[in-house]
Amino acid sequence: MILRRLSCHEVRESEEAGFVAWADGALRGRRARRLARRLAADPGAGARAAAYREQSEMLAGLRLALPMNDTPDFHPELVGAVARRLQRVRRAQRAAAGAAVALLALCGVWWAAGPFSPGDGGRLVAGASASAVTRPDLSALGLSAEGEESPVPGVRAWLYRDAQGRPVRVVVAVGEEAMGRALAGLPRTHVAVQWRRGAVSAALVAPGDSPWLAQGMHLVEAALPREEPAVAPVVPAAGDGRTSAPEPASPPETDGRSL
Amino acid sequence: MSRLLQRRNREAQSAAGAEREERPDGAARAGRRGHEEELLHHVAALRRYALLLVGNPDDADDLVQEALVRVLVRTRVWRPVRDLRAYLFTTLHNVFIDELRRKRHTPVKVDVEGLVDRLAIPAGQTDRLEWRDFVRALSRIPVEQREVVLLVGMEGLSYAEAAKVLGVPIGTVMSRLSRGREALRRLVHRAGPRLRVVDRS
Numbered sequence: 001m002i003l004r005r006l007s008c009h010e011v012r013e014s015e016e017a018g019f020v021a022w023a024d025g026a027l028r029g030r031r032a033r034r035l036a037r038r039l040a041a042d043p044g045a046g047a048r049a050a051a052y053r054e055q056s057e058m059l060a061g062l063r064l065a066l067p068m069n070d071t072p073d074f075h076p077e078l079v080g081a082v083a084r085r086l087q088r089v090r091r092a093q094r095a096a097a098g099a100a101v102a103l104l105a106l107c108g109v110w111w112a113a114g115p116f117s118p119g120d121g122g123r124l125v126a127g128a129s130a131s132a133v134t135r136p137d138l139s140a141l142g143l144s145a146e147g148e149e150s151p152v153p154g155v156r157a158w159l160y161r162d163a164q165g166r167p168v169r170v171v172v173a174v175g176e177e178a179m180g181r182a183l184a185g186l187p188r189t190h191v192a193v194q195w196r197r198g199a200v201s202a203a204l205v206a207p208g209d210s211p212w213l214a215q216g217m218h219l220v221e222a223a224l225p226r227e228e229p230a231v232a233p234v235v236p237a238a239g240d241g242r243t244s245a246p247e248p249a250s251p252p253e254t255d256g257r258s259l
Numbered sequence: 260m261s262r263l264l265q266r267r268n269r270e271a272q273s274a275a276g277a278e279r280e281e282r283p284d285g286a287a288r289a290g291r292r293g294h295e296e297e298l299l300h301h302v303a304a305l306r307r308y309a310l311l312l313v314g315n316p317d318d319a320d321d322l323v324q325e326a327l328v329r330v331l332v333r334t335r336v337w338r339p340v341r342d343l344r345a346y347l348f349t350t351l352h353n354v355f356i357d358e359l360r361r362k363r364h365t366p367v368k369v370d371v372e373g374l375v376d377r378l379a380i381p382a383g384q385t386d387r388l389e390w391r392d393f394v395r396a397l398s399r400i401p402v403e404q405r406e407v408v409l410l411v412g413m414e415g416l417s418y419a420e421a422a423k424v425l426g427v428p429i430g431t432v433m434s435r436l437s438r439g440r441e442a443l444r445r446l447v448h449r450a451g452p453r454l455r456v457v458d459r460s
Binding site for chain 1 (some may be wrong): 297299302303304323378379380393418444
């Protein structure tokens with residue numbers, strides 16, 4: 001550690017800062033007691049600190065002496081408009097926070113017991129082709145479908161509009177890289193909820209204040225193709241009353257890039 | 260009313276009109292009233308701060324109006340407003356700095372008598388002459404020190420809050436505050452003790 005000797009000016013400034021902090025009531029504990037002892041012992045310092053305390057009282061008095069409750073000289077609608085804007089912003093932020101919490105909870109549930117869990121047999125087709133995906137029906141969310149877009153080769157994307165006419169997109173891709181390219185240039189007003197199933201990635205891109213994000217994920221998920229269960233449920237075998245399982249279907253041959 | 264204020268009035272009118280069109284009907288009326296009351300409370304503090312910063316009511320209202328228009332135009336949902344008071348004071352500070360840069364060669368003229376006339380001074384307390392000396396001394400300290408003195412001393416912001424509003428480290432706030440308060444003390448002291456009537460009989 002390099003110690004530097006303080007100049008007289010710096011020492012004085014530090015001392016004055018201590019007096020000001022004491023006058024403002026910003027000092028606590030041992031430091032406040034030490035300064036109080038110093039002020040009691042040094043009349044000059046005590047007088048300066050007393051002047052600062054008087055200043056603090058006058059500054060606080062200014063606040064009371066200037067209540068500013070007269071009508072401001074600007075447009076009367078302005079304050080109301082700003083209040084409405086701030087209210088909307090806070091509401092949207094609360095909705096987004098709620099949606100994020102709901103999403104996290106949903107992902108947790110899915111991971112533990114839902115369609116993402118490895119053992120349930122409800123998986124997407126291994127190395128799936130996005131071309132097999134049909135356009136998800138999001139009309140239950142009040143979204144109107146506008147058509148399909150091709151933002152990046154190998155990616156499928158559908159455009160919808162919400163009630164305010166804002167664009168909402170569903171994107172399905174194979175591979176993280178393709179999805180990353182498809183989501184590049186996302187508008188700052190929008191959030192992308194993205195999830196992955198093996199090689200297939202899906203994303204729902206919507207305005208940040210949309211309250212239906214979790215529900216939208218469900219609907220998109222429902223539209224994704226699923227393979228037959230790898231292990232079929234155990235069924236009673238004919239005749240002898242014992243149980244047996246049929247042979248699992250062999251997985252489709254694919255290189256995982258056949259979008 | 261200054262030309263800038265008239266221009267800002269027109270801008271505010273159009274911005275307010277746009278906000279009104281976007282406003283949903285029905286719900287959350289009580290919440291809106293609460294927001295308006297909270298905002299009005301902060302607007303009073305902004306106007307008081309601006310008045311002591313620039314020295315006359317027209318320029319102060321200009322500044323506050325410009326800050327509110329900026330909040331209306333620039334506030335976005337992805338930028339959370341956690342502390343509304345700090346957010347408004349920060350915007351006002353930015354507008355003030357922009358104005359200072361624009362009017363670099365125009366000296367700020369503080370109407371001390373006009374300011375003292377506006378003070379609602381309780382009878383029997385610090386007299387008018389003392390207030391006049393204090394306000395005059397306040398108007399003479401450098402503007403970056405005056406900002407800190409007003410934010411901390413008058414509006415009661417903590418050092419950390421003032422640092423956030425002004426966009427400077429907390430050490431800078433402490434240094435500006437102590438230098439500003441010392442300058443204020445010297446200026447008030449230089450005005451000297453005044454003769455007072457202690458007994459009219």
